[in-house]
Every structure is written in C-alpha cells, then in structure tokens.
Amino acid sequence: xxxxxxxxxxxxxxxxxxxxxxxxxxxxxxxxxxxxxxxxxxxxxxxxxxxxxxxxxxxxxxxxxxxxxxxxxxxxxxxxxxxxxxxxxxxxxxxxxxxxxxxxxxxxxxxxxxxxxxxxxxxxxxxxxxxxxxxxxxxx
Amino acid sequence: xxxxxxxxxxxxxxxxxxxxxxxxxxxxxxxxxxxxxxxxxxxxxxxxxxxxxxxxxxxxxxxxxxxxxxxxxxxxxxxxxxxxxxxxxxxxxxxxxxxxxxxxxxxxxxxxxxxxxxxxxxxxxxxxxxxxxxxxxxxxxxx
Numbered sequence: 050x051x052x053x054x055x056x057x058x059x060x061x062x063x064x065x066x067x068x069x070x071x072x073x074x075x076x077x078x079x080x081x082x083x084x085x086x087x088x089x090x091x092x093x094x095x096x097x098x099x100x101x102x103x104x105x106x107x108x109x110x111x112x113x114x115x116x117x118x119x120x121x122x123x124x125x126x127x128x129x130x131x132x133x134x135x136x137x138x139x140x141x142x143x144x145x146x147x148x149x150x151x152x153x154x155x156x157x158x159x160x161x162x163x164x165x166x167x168x169x170x171x172x173x174x175x176x177x178x179x180x181x182x183x184x185x186x187x188x189x
Numbered sequence: 190x191x192x193x194x195x196x197x198x199x200x201x202x203x204x205x206x207x208x209x210x211x212x213x214x215x216x217x218x219x220x221x222x223x224x225x226x227x228x229x230x231x232x233x234x235x236x237x238x239x240x241x242x243x244x245x246x247x248x249x250x251x252x253x254x255x256x257x258x259x260x261x262x263x264x265x266x267x268x269x270x271x272x273x274x275x276x277x278x279x280x281x282x283x284x285x286x287x288x289x290x291x292x293x294x295x296x297x298x299x300x301x302x303x304x305x306x307x308x309x310x311x312x313x314x315x316x317x318x319x320x321x322x323x324x325x326x327x328x329x330x331x332x
Contacts, residue, residue, distance in 0.1 A: 066205040066206070066209060067205070069205075069209060070205055070208055070209060070212065073209065073212035073213070073216065074212070076216055077212060077215055077216060077219065080216065080219040080220065080223060081219065083223070083225065084219065084222075084223030084224065084225065091228065093226075093228070099228065100309060100310040100313040100314070101313075102229070102231055102313050102314070102316070102317040103317050103321060104231070104317045104320040104321045105229025105230060105231055105317075106229055106230055106231070106232060107229060107230075108228060108229060108230045109230075110230075153230055156309055157309070158308075158309055158310040158313075159308070159309070159310070160308075160309040161305065161306055161307065161308065161309065162303040162304065162305060162306070162307040162308075162309065162312060162332070163305035163306065163332065164309075165309065166305070166331050166332045169233075169329065169331050170331045173331075179232055180232075180233050180329075181230035181231060181232045181233070182230060182231045182233070182312075182313060182316070183228060183229075183230055184228070184229055184230065184231055184313055184317075185226060185227070185228060185229075186227040186228065186229045
C-alpha cells in the first residue's frame with residue numbers, strides 16, 4: 050500500500066515551463082523588433098543584388114523598372130530601349146491625377162551608369178517628377 | 190482547519206501549456222511573415238535642362254565628378270576659393286562636404302556627374318554620403 054502511494058506521487062511531477070515561456074517571450078519581442086512589415090514595395094528578382102546605402106528614404110513606387118544589362122522590364126515585360134520613353138509616357142499619363150509620380154530604377158550593384166542613363170533620361174522626358182534608385186538599407 | 194484550507198488555496202499552479210502553444214504559433218507566424226531585408230530608395234533631382242537646374246547652377250552648389258570607383262573630382266560653385274577643382278577619395282568626401290557646409294551653411298545642392306563606365310554601386314555610395322552630409326537636393330547629370 051505504501052509502495053503504491055509513492056509511485057502515484059512520482060507520476061504527478063510536472064515540467065517547469067516558466068523558463069521556456071521566458072525564452073519564447075524574448076524570441077517574440079526580438080522578431081517583432083527586427084522585422085519590417087509591409088516596407089518592401091517591390092520584389093527583388095533572383096540574381097539581382099541591389100547596392101547598399103546608409104541613407105535612404107521610404108519607397109513610394111508608381112512605376113518600377115528593372116535593369117539587367119541593357120535590358121529593361123516593367124512589370125516583368127521587357128521593353129526595348131527605343132520605346133522606353135514612349136512606354137514610360139503611357140504609364141505616366143495613367144497616373145497623371147497624382148500630384149507627383151515616381152519612377153524607381155532597380156538595377157544590380159555591378160551595373161554601369163551607361164546602362165541606367167537611357168532610363169534616367171526617358172523617365173525625365175516622360176514627366177516623372179521623381180527618379181529614385183532602389184537600394185538595400187544598410188544597418189549603421 | 191481553516192488555516193489548512195487557506196494554505197492549500199495559495200499553492201496553485203498556472204497551466205502554461207496554452208500560453209506556450211500560442212507563443213509557438215506566434216513565432217512561426219513571425220518567422221514566415223517577416224521581411225528581414227529592408228529596401229529603400231535614393232531620390233535624385235533632374236540636374237540639367239530645367240529651371241531648377243539653372244537656379245542650382247547660379248547659386249551655391251557642389252559639383253562632384255566620379256572619376257573612378259575610389260576617386261572623385263569636386264568643385265564648389267559660388268564659393269570663391271573653394272571653386273577650383275580638387276581630386277579627393279570617396280572616403281574623404283563626407284569630411285570635405287562637412288567642411289564646406291561649416292563655411293557655407295546654405296549649401297544644400299549637389300550635382301553628380303558620372304562617367305559612362307561609372308559603377309552603379311559607387312554612384313549610390315556617393316549619393317548616400319552627400320545625403321548623409323545634409324545636402325537635401327542631390328541631382329544626377331545624365332550623360
């Protein structure tokens with residue numbers, strides 16, 4: 050009888066979960082602090098490394114143009130260099146009701162300026178008020 | 190008898206299992222939904238061909254020519270002795286601009302003149318340094 054009671058007592062021992070809850074709480078707080086919800090307005094294509102910048106503004110992209118070599122694409126559709134200005138003008142006319150329209154250029158960090166120059170010129174000709182370069186925010 | 194009952198009531202334990210379950214779900218959600226890479230933009234003003242540019246050319250402005258990935262040629266327009274061209278390294282740019290701004294607090298415009306072979310990364314670094322040095326209007330001159 051005495052033996053049975055001892056066994057029963059041993060079985061009812063519980064785990065101390067307080068330390069586990071503490072760890073989970075710290076993890077949740079860290080994840081909440083480290084994450085950026087809804088800050089990325091554009092997707093970075095595979096194989097493209099954006100340049101890093103210590104200073105940057107929050108993105109407000111109306112039209113995003115991706116540059117790969119001398120190839121330009123808007124919404125995944127490749128645009129020949131010759132019709133870049135015309136295409137951007139069409140896009141700008143669709144957004145003419147907005148106070149200021151912005152063009153975001155997304156290019157790999159190894160690109161040369163000669164690849165971006167036609168796009169900068171086309172954007173300015175098409176009437177985009179802001180020409181912006183997409184960058185990765187660098188932690189200070 | 191009364192004392193024993195009170196002691197028994199004080200000796201309770203909170204059931205932490207549901208709390209742990211909720212936290213585990215929260216952690217999974219945060220890990221899946223969060224974006225750790227922060228993207229931003231660097232804005233550029235039209236440097237040439239507009240009224241704004243003409244105004245900028247006439248007033249105080251800093252002209253930065255990117256010579257190579259590490260070297261810049263810099264001249265401060267409308268600032269007397271600082272007007273002459275100087276070649277500096279990219280690392281020296283911030284210090285140089287801060288020095289110029291200390292002499293001329295009204296300096297807030299910079300024009301960047303890249304070459305056709307200028308690396309995009311170098312261009313962004315230059316723009317970033319200028320913006321960090323409190324120059325609000327950083328323009329880019331097309332080729």
